[in-house]
Amino acid sequence: MMKLYTYFRSSAAYRVRIALNLKQLDYEAVPVHLVRNGGEQRQTDYLALNPAGLVPTLIDDGNVLQQSLAIIEYLDEVHPQPALLPGSPAERARIRAIAQAIACDIHPVNNLRVLRYLVHELGVNDAQKNAWYRHWIAIGLSAVESMLAADPRTGLFCHGDTPTLADCCLVPQVFNAQRFDCDLSAMPTVMGIVERCAALDAFQRAAPGQQPDAE
């Protein structure tokens, strides 16, 4: 069985959990606590699997796989149905572009280790930290809203009427935004899609609160 090194609140791990569920693939969840014990992701055993010390890591058939988007692409190549990157090269590029607008342009700047650096190295206060967080969410998700609202290929989900890689990224990002009380009122397309995802079992079971390591 596949083994997923995960942390309930990590949005990168959350993306992979959604993809595994959409493909109805069973896996063993191995919790890596990012806060406790000085950060279990920095322990030697884990670093051997994931030199960056980040979650998730997926072990499948002896292959050690890192990076959430790379893992989901792998799952889609090995288990093609349901397709998380359907369509022509241009359509697949659109799905990837939406995913990367989240995974490259929003999430890394608001990652736990970046927020910690702001506080501990730059002496930023709580209000400044929250303003930082909301700034990158507002800019980043507005761009995603425009990409979605302006394009007839958007359907019930980010691309067409079935969930894709883009939805696997969007839902965890909006979860984070809500956790930090970001104003999402100007993002009706995004929020409509997130609502439709939330109605699906695959997304529900992947949610942070449903994980064995949830606090």
Place this chain on the structure above:
Amino acid sequence: MMKLYTYFRSSAAYRVRIALNLKQLDYEAVPVHLVRNGGEQRQTDYLALNPAGLVPTLIDDGNVLQQSLAIIEYLDEVHPQPALLPGSPAERARIRAIAQAIACDIHPVNNLRVLRYLVHELGVNDAQKNAWYRHWIAIGLSAVESMLAADPRTGLFCHGDTPTLADCCLVPQVFNAQRFDCDLSAMPTVMGIVERCAALDAFQRAAPGQQPDAE
């Protein structure tokens, strides 16, 4: 002919220029100056092509494509030779993981707009800004060095003996690191690969200094 909206110093655009050259694809370069005129990437005409206001954008056959990694995947699907994502699903996952360790974990945190926020909103001084830059380079490239040094699939290049998507990402990131005087002495595998890339015409012609908009 394809049209690439590019800025000579943007490492995301640099990645795509390398990929286009490796595949020997002709393109028209349309410069988007990220500093002049208040940032040409924020002008209405450009935002219609790229709602995030980021470079690069590629126009091919009526398709408007955003996000450097999505663009390179598209090029690889439409023009499969030479393959920038060769091999089995697990090998392709490894190439993507190296690329994303750079494109998700290093580059976004040191992007121009993030540095500007540090200076203008958080009042960070020059020394602190440079320390921030070097911190994320050191952490991120060390992880890449470990991924490369520990894996027998690393060859003359990041994966095997021909350039892949991973090399398209690595070379621009090291270029940036050198521009900010980062210490790269602990990264012999990375630097050996970068040296071999630098000997190739496709990488040379993609370099910032060789672009029509270079300053």
